[in-house]
Amino acid sequence: MKNQQIATVFNEIASLLEIKGENPFRIRAYQRAAVNIGGLSQDVAAMGDEELRSIPGIGPDLVGRIREFLGEERVALHEDLKKEIPAGLLDILRVPGVGPKTVKTLYEKAEVRGLDDLEMLIRKGNLAGLPGIQRKAEENIRKGIEMLHRGRERNPLGKALPIADDIVRKLRAKAPLGKIAVAGSIRRWKETVKDIDILATSARPEKVMRV
Known part of the structure; x- marks a missing residue:
């Protein structure tokens, strides 16, 4: 099942487009596609083009990208x-709490090209004061880097996602739910996950909590 891999690629495309300052509508299209494909229980490889277009946010162009990945294991x-x-900017995106807008600022305003550059910027006290980055944000980024370095305390997305999907399936089968969705780091397609967060609505929450 290639859903997770395709969602990860689409999410990275969105992040890279945002770092480049591309069209926001195009960026959101890839973000939405990543979320919806990642949340499917059906394997996209088994779906026809019409079925793929029925997924919210998936148009002919993205159907083509999906087919490209299924055929070549890559998207041009x-x-x-x-x-x-720079490849190092994708490493910075893996820092908890750091998004493409911050990475774009770091790259354009401070010539940061990777984690080493970012850590040096923090040690010199030159991070806070960049556009949109205050002292509190600097502290959060520093903590995020420490968390990334302690990656062994977190689980790879590929390990956490199947567990989350299994929890969702079991809750759907046994609990009176309205809506349910995976949230947190898994929802944001972070490379590592500490906790599995699931959001659900129900008219009988007390019964859901007993499942």
């Missing part, structure tokens, strides 16, 4: 973007 746009953007 993704590979091209990775050549344009």
